[in-house]
Amino acid sequence: MIKAENLTKRYGAVTAVNAVSFEVAPGEICGFLGPNGAGKTTTMRVLTGFIPPSQGRVEVAGLDVARDPLEVKKRVGYLPETTPLYGDMRVEEYLQFVGRIKGVARGGLTQAVGGVMEAARIADRRRSLIRTLSKGYRQRVGLAQALIGGPEVLILDEPTIGLDPTQIKDIRSLIKSLAGKRTVILSSHILSEVQLICSRVVIIKGGRLLASESIESLAAALGGHLSVSAKAPADQLGEALARLPGVKSVAARGPGAEPGAARFEIVPSDVSLARREIARFVVGRGWELVALTGGAASLEEAYLSLVGRADAHPEPEAPHA
Amino acid sequence: MRNLITLTGRELRAFFYSPIAYATGFIFAVITGVFFYAALSYYGMASYEMSRMAQFAGPRELSLGEYVLRPLFGNLSVVMLLMLPLLTMRLFSEERKAGSLELLFTWPLTDFQITLGKFLAVYLVFLLMLAVSALNIAILAWFAPPPWGVVACGYLGLALLGAAFLAMGLFMSTLTENQVIAAALSFGALLLFWVVGWLVPEQKDAFAAMVEYLSIFSHFERFSKGVVDTRDVVYYLSFAFLFLFLTLRSLEAAKYRG
Numbered sequence: 193m194i195k196a197e198n199l200t201k202r203y204g205a206v207t208a209v210n211a212v213s214f215e216v217a218p219g220e221i222c223g224f225l226g227p228n229g230a231g232k233t234t235t236m237r238v239l240t241g242f243i244p245p246s247q248g249r250v251e252v253a254g255l256d257v258a259r260d261p262l263e264v265k266k267r268v269g270y271l272p273e274t275t276p277l278y279g280d281m282r283v284e285e286y287l288q289f290v291g292r293i294k295g296v297a298r299g300g301l302t303q304a305v306g307g308v309m310e311a312a313r314i315a316d317r318r319r320s321l322i323r324t325l326s327k328g329y330r331q332r333v334g335l336a337q338a339l340i341g342g343p344e345v346l347i348l349d350e351p352t353i354g355l356d357p358t359q360i361k362d363i364r365s366l367i368k369s370l371a372g373k374r375t376v377i378l379s380s381h382i383l384s385e386v387q388l389i390c391s392r393v394v395i396i397k398g399g400r401l402l403a404s405e406s407i408e409s410l411a412a413a414l415g416g417h418l419s420v421s422a423k424a425p426a427d428q429l430g431e432a433l434a435r436l437p438g439v440k441s442v443a444a445r446g447p448g449a450e451p452g453a454a455r456f457e458i459v460p461s462d463v464s465l466a467r468r469e470i471a472r473f474v475v476g477r478g479w480e481l482v483a484l485t486g487g488a489a490s491l492e493e494a495y496l497s498l499v500g501r502a503d504a505h506p507e508p509e510a511p512h513a
Numbered sequence: 514m515r516n517l518i519t520l521t522g523r524e525l526r527a528f529f530y531s532p533i534a535y536a537t538g539f540i541f542a543v544i545t546g547v548f549f550y551a552a553l554s555y556y557g558m559a560s561y562e563m564s565r566m567a568q569f570a571g572p573r574e575l576s577l578g579e580y581v582l583r584p585l586f587g588n589l590s591v592v593m594l595l596m597l598p599l600l601t602m603r604l605f606s607e608e609r610k611a612g613s614l615e616l617l618f619t620w621p622l623t624d625f626q627i628t629l630g631k632f633l634a635v636y637l638v639f640l641l642m643l644a645v646s647a648l649n650i651a652i653l654a655w656f657a658p659p660p661w662g663v664v665a666c667g668y669l670g671l672a673l674l675g676a677a678f679l680a681m682g683l684f685m686s687t688l689t690e691n692q693v694i695a696a697a698l699s700f701g702a703l704l705l706f707w708v709v710g711w712l713v714p715e716q717k718d719a720f721a722a723m724v725e726y727l728s729i730f731s732h733f734e735r736f737s738k739g740v741v742d743t744r745d746v747v748y749y750l751s752f753a754f755l756f757l758f759l760t761l762r763s764l765e766a767a768k769y770r771g
Contacts, residue, residue, distance in 0.1 A: 276612035
């Protein structure tokens, strides 16, 4: 549904996005991650046809964005990072205006506007001037604006920023409910949010692609970690653990929590296999298994190992118009 | 077409949501009235004096066109130069500053529709202002029928002049996100096109003819006298088209700058 090939965007001497390629299948919800200034917003702007790429090809819904911008724009709903709305219009009037622009038939306009207001939970403010709305409401009017006309592709630049916890939950479930029906790309700094909503992630840093795969395979590639604590002779246990299937490496961590226990950190090649084998082996030898913890790596661990810890602090991105 | 109407409608409403259209329209109406009053009272005085001293003044023709309409149209054209940049200054610069240009460009609209929608909206506001100024002519017609041909020509000239001014103002507003700078650029450029007419060299060669042709007000002279010359019509139309075209190029360039 969305395909970027060698996407490059230069602003003068600065290369904002450098030869990035990725694909998003129809119905997928894809998280777009990266530290501030990584090129996320630029990439999204190219996908929407707002700015042309310096090099490379972008395909949305089977159409070349550079060649058919108008047809692509008909199929894309976009929520920019700063949610720039017309403050002098009323919510309903604004959505009607956008609906007409997006080609919603005259007869279906009232229903379409009502539908997106319902979905974004802004129906109670339909008569308010947009400039008088709080940040959370404005954000949701922006989302309603992207949803109207039922576009096949949604590109959302930090859709939950500025919302309160209840609203965040609502918007997340709204986006999640689109899975399978629409193709969604959303950028976010909240990794737990991406893990919750998205089936795959694209991670970029400094304009370069670091990863583009499903969350499971990203986490599996990292392997996760296990921690074993058992009442057994440390040297025997360590030697045996290293030979078990699914275990990549073993490191001794000294005595365990209980007296007489030895603790080991394990980097598995296959988490669930290693966990099964370790439990069976320790119990089979008649040793007392004190603790076996850990598991597959979380998205956060995967992200941090890819991007580096220094960049991981979630900060609001500076608006760069 | 439907998109164009929708866009023009929104832009038109935006003018009346803000005080700009009301303030500009009000001041334009007042100044027009003052100029009209001045021209008319001068005409009254002249005709009174002529009736008393016909033998000294000789056979001079006292036409409404020459004494009232021509100075009125001349003055209106200068007032337009001062006021119209205030109407166009926000058209693109406000959207650039607010960032809403980004959304506008990601909706299924062509640059041409966006440009034309904004231009038509501001042009309709301007025509409304002209219509209000025509009230003066209506008052005049109450007392004496003015030469309607001259009135029609004058207003045609003003309408063409306005299209040229507004197209240039629209272009200037694509260059900056600061409305004051957009207005100042339009003033400056329009003034240049005006004063270039004073620099026409003495000897009448091809260069002098070119400079005279460039001058934006030299083309208005004939309209205010009640003469429609296709050269003048072509001048204003090509002026407007040139700046609408430059607006499109400027929007395109802005995308590459990002």
